[in-house]
Amino acid sequence: MSMSQEYVELFKAKEQLLEKASPSFMMNIREEAIHQFGKTGLPDHKSELYKYTSLQKLFEPKYNMQLQPSNVEFRVEDIFNCDVPNLQTRLEIILNGFYKVNGTALTRLDNGIIIGSFAEALRKYPELVKEHYAKHAGFEKDSLVALNTAFAIDGLFIYVPKGQVLEEPVQVVHLPMTGYDTMLHYRNLFIMEENASAEVIVCDHTLSPFRFLTNSVTEIYIGSGAQFHYSRIQNEHLNSNLLTNLFIHQEADSTVRSNTISLHGGLIRNNTNVLLNARGCNNETYGLFLSDKNQHIDNYVNIDHAKPECTSTQLFKGILNDQSTGAFNGRILVRQDAQKTLAYQTNNNILMSDEAKMNSKPQLEIYADDVRCSHGATTGQLDENALFYMQSRGIPRQEARLLMLYAFAHEVIEKIQVTPLKDRINHLVDKRLRNELSRCNNCSMACGDLPIPD
Amino acid sequence: MLSIKDLKVIVAEKEILSGINLDVKAGEVHAIMGPNGSGKSTLATAIAGRDVMDITHGSIKYMGENLLEMDPEERAKKGIFLCFQYPVEIPGVSMVNFMKTAVNEHRLFNGLEPLSAGDFLKYMREKKELVEFDSQLTNRSVNEGFSGGEKKKNEIFQMALLEPKLAILDETDSGLDIDALKIVANGVNTLKNKDNATIVITHYQRLLDYIIPDFVHVLYDGRIVKSSGRELALELEEKGYDWIKEEAGRQEK
């Protein structure tokens, strides 16, 4: 049986469970999605999009598909790595793909803002969800999205009505924590209506030492004039693999800034798809990764300039050590209609060892004539002349390297505008560069010390 | 203080230094002159510890220790300072952070407590005044976008902060306007005392009007072919290097 067929069979076997988990209209979508997945299967090495990241290999081991909430307890201090000192946030936890209920599953604030479980939102506000669900993350051409759409049950839901401001940043901690190898699918949906504004911080983290494969989809709708800031810190152990699929739909004069900091993990593939669907949008997509050992980190960005007078900026940087590998593929599509587009893309990487490898590929498709686009990519080693210069001032070579790496990373970190978060990330990156984030072997968390849940 | 014996250096498969002998004692100022490409900077960076070169023969002793066994940072902490002919730009690394790290590494080495951020800024202000260094420049990344002259002044400023025992100035005067030249020379003279020594590499007699050398050496084709008092610099300024080259040629035969 082919691998994709196995998932189709699994879907059939779990049909009843899935039917019960969500309102009935969801089942049609699930069925379409699994059908699609069965037809296309996972992209293989011949696929341009997954040339440097083998999904086949990633899906090969046997995982338990997590389709029910788990009832494990953990101490909040165990996720201290996600804590941002001096920043008051609203903490939400997605445990093994399910919203961890703390009081109520879905909260409606006075100003109409709704935050909480996506599964619960499906039941309570089906019309609101239906308007956006699977509308931005199409599964017809994307088998990871198809698989997620078939199996994902819960996740985080945020709705900010017209003109409202989410005062406190929302901090979402995604925690895989099981006692066996596990595959997780969760689904986030954030809806920002006209002139709404919100800040979301996502922390990907693990608390148990098993093999994990997370395939998440996040759909974000940004109404006209709305503002949305999204920061993501990925810090997992070497056996934890992340496939993130982010879909951002922007309407007129809206602003989105996203910043993805990949500190540690096994295999990480971040897909960021942005549709600039009306005049005057601004999108900034930033990313930084630090990899070592045999990690693999691949960032794919696809910015679709569908309408005129939008601006997009991409800045991605990577520091690769040991035998780690990385890839960056940044696509800018400027449609015929999108006159006066400004689109910028930069990708810089530093190789710290001879064995580390980076593949960087810009992809510009421009069908309008009055546009300004630029792209540049560099991959190289630290400047020996600069290192010697610093050494000649008495700075040990190792410290000199750190100063330069830190300066390199800083260009991305400084784009984060929430100061306490920026300070926290600076601190984490500094520790990571000094190799102090590794606690037990190969792991950046202290999960070895924790009881293994059943 | 510094004793170089029969030093031979190969860079990129070419012998650049072919048996250098040089003795520098505390309190002395040595000038090294010589045509372009003769190996002056190679000698300076060999003392500072650049590892792109192959030292195939000879020795360098510094305060009785084998310098060739030390990392560049160790040499620096033991008091060697090179004013680079071409100071390096380090984008993103701030001057303050760079020099604070350097000063505190020196302090650590000398068994002193590191300076706090505030104390360091105070120390920096003092030294800035001493060498008349533009205060705005320390707010920027190391040498990034500095003019040629500003880079040279920055070298002297760093030297003032680190208070070396042996300073090597590699063409610190080139690219400086007359006022800056005086400031730089003044800085060097202020920092000079009987316990430290200076090696000045230059093409021009002018700097030597301000920093008075005890010895002038001519480096030609990887060898010191002539050593004399300060009057040699004047002679070179007047006559150029042809007569030196001829003399050296005659000695070869």
Ligand SMILES: Nc1ncnc2c1ncn2[C@@H]1O[C@H](COP(=O)(O)OP(=O)(O)OP(=O)(O)O)[C@@H](O)[C@H]1O
């Ligand atoms: N990394 C290198 N690769 C190849 N050749 C080199 C390298 N470094 C120095 N050289 C050569 O060594 C020779 C001596 O260079 P050096 O910089 O020491 O000369 P210099 O006396 O300082 O000259 P100048 O007065 O122009 O500064 C030159 O011919 C130079 O091209």
Ligand SMILES: [Mg+2]
């Ligand atoms: Mg030179």
